[in-house]
Amino acid sequence: MDTIQTQVIIVGGAVAGGSLACALAYQGIHSVLLEKRKTPTDLNRGDGMQPRSLEIMEEWGLLSAFEKAGAIPAYGIEMYHPFLGKLLEIDLGVVKTAHPHLLNLPHRDIEVLLLEHARKSGYCQILYGNASDLIMEEGRAIGVSATIAGSEIEIYAPVIAGADGAQSALRRKIGIEVAFQEYEHDLLVLHAQRPDWFTGKLRTRVFLHQDGAAILLPLPDEKVRLALLVPAGQGGQWKMMTEEALLHQLIKRNPRLGDLKGIEKQGEHIYRMRKMHAPTYAAKGVVLLGDAAHVTHAAGGLGMNMALQDAHTLAAELASAFQHRVSFDQAYSNYERLRYPVNQGVIDRAEFMSKQLWTPSQRAFWGRALSLAIPHYLLPFLWKKITTSLAWRNAGILTPTPAKRSPFPALIVALYRLSQGRIGGHSHQNPVLLLSTQQENNKMHTVPLLFFPKGDQLLIVASNGGSDLPPQWYRNLQRNQQVILHIGSTSQKALATVADQDLHAELWPWLIERYAGLEAYQKKTPRQLAIILLQQEVPTEKKEPEFVAIGAK
Missing domain, CATH: 2.30.110.10 (Electron Transport, Fmn-binding Protein; Chain A)
Structure with missing residues (x-):
């Protein structure tokens, strides 16, 4: 049986695994990445990279590749009520960073660019196959057995990272139990041509409705990603609708959505909305990141960014361990101490946002709308402070809470x-x-x-x-x-x-x-x-x- 020795084994090659491979390469650490799929799926997932993620990608030397791939800047969020008008505008331009905007690019392209960068670095070997089992010694994982092109191999490393998604097999193998909290709604994701009125400084636009919000996220090639909140379990009915029936439902949410053309139903996807946060990020020599460690509601659009920023922090802590400054267990502990409160904050904010987007009763719909409208229209100075704080939080720059910048x-x-x-x-x-x-x-x-x-x-x-x-x-x-x-x-x-x-x-x-x-x-x-x-x-x-x-x- 063939064997490979490396410094870090990464199980899973989507955004979390690809990001970790890039982060490790930046630190001069070798890795072997195991991924089941040779090509990314066409599932419609997160497409927006927040300013903090852009800072990290610039540090890795990767940002220019995203710009060349056609990623477009988006400058925040606008939220509209059918009767009260614009209730919220989050402008990322107030954030003091070299990149006061999101970069939007289809999720599939993001995965491809991360893996390509990792491969070209010379520090990452990518293998396509299945991780069969952990190799244990004295209760600690020291390697992974895998099936690659029909052959069994063993890979050994002092660090094993689980980036294998929300249903992580590695998480189960090391005995970390998690509980998923299901929401009362799902998310239907489609694509369409960008309507003529969607111009100017591009921001994600949210149209509130009692039956569930409709969200338009600008994408390259004059397209938009359309996300609709629908009652849990009814996604299949929406997927079966004709284009005419679908447009009728969209117009009910907001008349302007009737202007959407070229709705692409191929590759449409229904997301079950749920959240989860593992009680710990490491056990038995295995460390988790991305969806293997936490799942958040898609309302915040930050799950992908959480994974990328996990990778950045984890790689820095592992660099200290490989330089013999700390033990690997201490590196895992430091990573968890830094990332856990940040990730919990993102999960909590996404939970709050989900309650603005899903208001199945008239009382909830108007109550939550008025909670935004009153400070917006009657307390403008307070509202400016609130929206500025939201901008920083959506940028990811102020988490964890840093010392204030002083002249x-x-x-x-x-x-x-x-x-x-x-x-x-x-x-x-x-x-x-x-x-x-x-x-x-x-x-x-x-x-x-x-x-x-x-x-x-x-x-x-x-x-x-x-x-x-x-x-x-x-x-x-x-x-x-x-x-x-x-x-x-x-x-x-x-x-x-x-x-x-x-x-x-x-x-x-x-x-x-x-x-x-x-x-x-x-x-x-x-x-x-x-x-x-x-x-x-x-x-x-x-x-x-x-x-x-x-x-x-």
């Missing part, structure tokens, strides 16, 4: 440099240095940080004010450990290393004796605040390069 770090950097450390050189009775790390665009990111001398090394802490997200400078040095320190009037190169678990346990009490604020930050987040050791090189006499001060986040 002061950039000001401190400027004053520190001008005064050669005489201004801004101390805080909370501890010295301050400027740390410069290299970003993906090769520009330097410079921030002021408290530091704590210990022997011939300097210690700094990735606190980020107690945010659930690590600071940008920490993410930069995970990719490139070479940094530049500015202390007073001197600039020195240094090598940054992250303290392992044993060293962290030894240093943490010593650090909080010197600055009690660190303990307060740690209490605000489940993320363990990393301790970084800076080993200085000989001070350089060379001219200091131009740095871009962009704040402490």
Whole structure:
């Protein structure tokens, strides 16, 4: 029997598996991806990638491929009531990101591009076949047996990732039990030509109706994705309707939908609406992501984005494990601590949105409409704050809750440099240095940080004010450990290393004796605040390069 040895085995090759393969390749980690299907299905699934996902894809070097494939920008959501007019507009333009919009592309094309990128990276081997069983040793999975082109093979790796969907076989094999909550409605998905009135700044348009909302999502080639909420179990009746009968039903939902032409019934799909969140993301050496770990109502349109962002976080944590900074179990735990509250927040918001879209009684229909109309028309200042918050949440940028961005770090950097450390050189009775790390665009990111001398090394802490997200400078040095320190009037190169678990346990009490604020930050987040050791090189006499001060986040 043939055997393969790799670093990570990925079971499942849809968006979750393809994203993880890309994320691992970015981290320089080899993987073998097992997928049953040689070509993606034509099922109509999520088509929109939110701004946070676009940031990640740009980091992976994948964004341009999506743009070349014809993905179109969409700038938020508009919600219309048949009598009260436009009740809600979520404008992603208010989000401070390089990509204040969604990118919409048919789901099938998204899967293809992810797998193609992973394959071309040279870090991922894609095998088409069935994962037969887990290979266990002392109660822990160490590999997968699979059938590839009729031959049995065994694949071994220290990490096995289950990206095999909502009915995950791996999840069952490792004993993680889940409960699905069914909704009272299903979702019928069709495609049509984009109507003439669907112009201007493209946003998803939601037309509310007591029988269930109709949703139009703009797609490339002047098309739209049409999603209709229908009573649970009645999807088959809708699929059997003639085009004339279907148009009649659409006009009942909203007269403007009568302008839809070229409705494509081939490939139509009925989604059973349900939700699920696994109690844990890892067991017996197997870690779950995407639909294997959580299922959300399609109202938020974010299931695919959850999977992609799971992959990004998991790969970063696995990189630490492969660099022997943490154990694999600790990497799984860190991944779960970071992603679980974010994913639960998405599930909860989708639940809330579903209640706006499915209002089977007149009382519910008008009650929920008025809950939006009253602040919209009578409390405009409050409504603006609400819609701005919704925009950030729909962008995925503010989750998990980060420390607020402040202009002061950039000001401190400027004053520190001008005064050669005489201004801004101390805080909370501890010295301050400027740390410069290299970003993906090769520009330097410079921030002021408290530091704590210990022997011939300097210690700094990735606190980020107690945010659930690590600071940008920490993410930069995970990719490139070479940094530049500015202390007073001197600039020195240094090598940054992250303290392992044993060293962290030894240093943490010593650090909080010197600055009690660190303990307060740690209490605000489940993320363990990393301790970084800076080993200085000989001070350089060379001219200091131009740095871009962009704040402490």
